[in-house]
Amino acid sequence: MFSLVVQMEVRPGRREEFLAGMAANAESSVRDEPGCLRFDVCSVDGDENRFLLYELYADAGAFAAHKASPHFARWRTVAEQVVASQVTTPGSLLVTHTAEESA
Template structure:
């Protein structure tokens, strides 16, 4: 499985716009893309303008399909306005564990 960790820094005055745009993108990705298995958005406790995403796809082709989706294009329009910076770290899921309550 293809995994992606994304670190983002958001302009303080655009935080709410970021959250709305990213939430819409994450929801549409899981709902509309069969190859998108997970899309988590996490805030950094010590810095309200920093976020981490964890995305999981069946394979790299599914991630490429994600980048070609209409909701990703809408997100990129928002991102141009709200982001200070972004670092993407692609990887491969080797193991996963979750409690029954969470799964």
């Protein structure tokens, strides 16, 4: 599986705009893309303008399809206005454990 960790810093005063745009992107990704398996948006304690995303895709092709989707294009339009910096780290899921698995 293809994994992605994204660290983002949002411009001051643009937090709510960021969250609205990112929530729409994440929801559409999981709902509309069969290859998007997970899309988490996390805040960073102590800094209301920093966020961490964790995305999981079936493979690199599914991530490429994500980047070509209409909802990603809409997100990029928002991101151009609200994101001050971004670090993207692609990888591969090696081990996972979830509460659902042990229930």
